[in-house]
Amino acid sequence: MTVTTEILRRTPLHALHVELGAKLVPFAGYEMPVQYPAGILKEHLHTRAKAGLFDVSHMGQGFLAGDTAALERLTTADVAGLKEGMQRYGLLLTDAGTIKDDFMFSRLAGEADLYLVVNAGCKEGDFEYISQKLQGAATLTPRFDRALLALQGPLAAQVLERHSLGISNLTFMKVVRTTVAGAPAIISRSGYTGEDGFEISIEGADADRVARTLLVEEEVLPIGLGARDSLRLEAGLCLYGHDMDESVDPVEANLTWAIGKRRKLEKGFPAADMIMEKLVHGAAKKRVGIKPEGRAPAREGAEIMAEGRVIGRVTSGGFGPSANGPVAMGYVESKFAADGTKIDLMVRGQALAAAVALLPFFPHTYKR
């Protein structure tokens, strides 16, 4: 008998997760904490009330050198116009103009290179794709050895200020090279929970010490992937591979804000004519927020019904601890996409009453 086991990669914080009593699960090829002993519900609520520390070291970090504006060939974002010290959200597109991934990119003060962060499950593919497409113009150096921590929540700034003097002056989507607990770091005021907070990129070798330093603070609890998912869902943020993938374009995914103003005029991104046509005249389907009326959550894959037929599918769904009820996102035919439209969700063969709802389900508290 042959037993083949997937060899899971570990982040530099693996030993710490084990020590903290995390429940570890395979995620994007890594062994990652889905929850700690506090449990998903408490971890979620703690992040919204105080501060939560997330290990997101599995995400793909790298630096793009050379003609960095050439990245505009692959994304709708305004790369050339990004000012020093700023971070921006981008969509990486396939040749067909569908979403290959979403990513963050930063221009650090006084540095020519762009700092990129892509999704864990896509990182090898993304970096190969970018390298190949920008061959001769720009060079991408993966830094999968680096660690990435996210400190999120209303008390994140006061906690981080103790270990990184002046960091609380940074505002939303700004980024700086600084130190945290003496370790060299790239810190941005951003995250994926809807809360104020920071993402902290450090050398792998410093990660354990920095994480322990932050966890000693009374405001901070370690938070697993389970709460990360419920936090981002309440915040109306897409999870790649669920709420968007290579089957949808930026207009269908309702991410048109990620198309730079200048890019709309100049185009020059994949399938620009198709995307601009949809932007002006609308797409056949659209990503929307969905609020079930009862208490029963509708999960990913649930069919969405209206007028007696299937008009879409739930792509993320569950219980929102801060919304104190079920919340979901999904794609519907555009004629049903207006806020308040009554729909039914098919759960265990029964139609659950629901309505299209404005996103986010829980207000963002970014420090602008």
Place this chain on the structure above:
Amino acid sequence: MSETRYTDQHEWVRLEGDNATVGITKFAAEKLGDVVYVELPAKGKAVKVGAEAAVVESVKAASEVYAPVGGEVTGANEALTTEPSKVNDDPEGAGWFFQIKLSDTGEFAKLMDAAAYAEFTKSP
């Protein structure tokens, strides 16, 4: 006198006369994590042994609760609909799911006793 037995699907059944009270075990509740929603069977519903009788959802996922014994549903723990966290707080007490009037006591006798269930849930 009551006697409690367990299924390999991690339900417990407490039998008093021909009245069986059913819930999910402490082991199952811990595995599930924070319970956020419970769907209970209607009173008077006839359930067959092994049939899906209730649904329990944690933040993570939805799971079915199967009827460990067949019979007629005589009651359900409506408190769980407003306070699903009772399932985590006291899974084998206040967190019970439903009651069944047994149609065949033989089904109960086939289930695991506490010692057998403890052995069953031991990590391999």
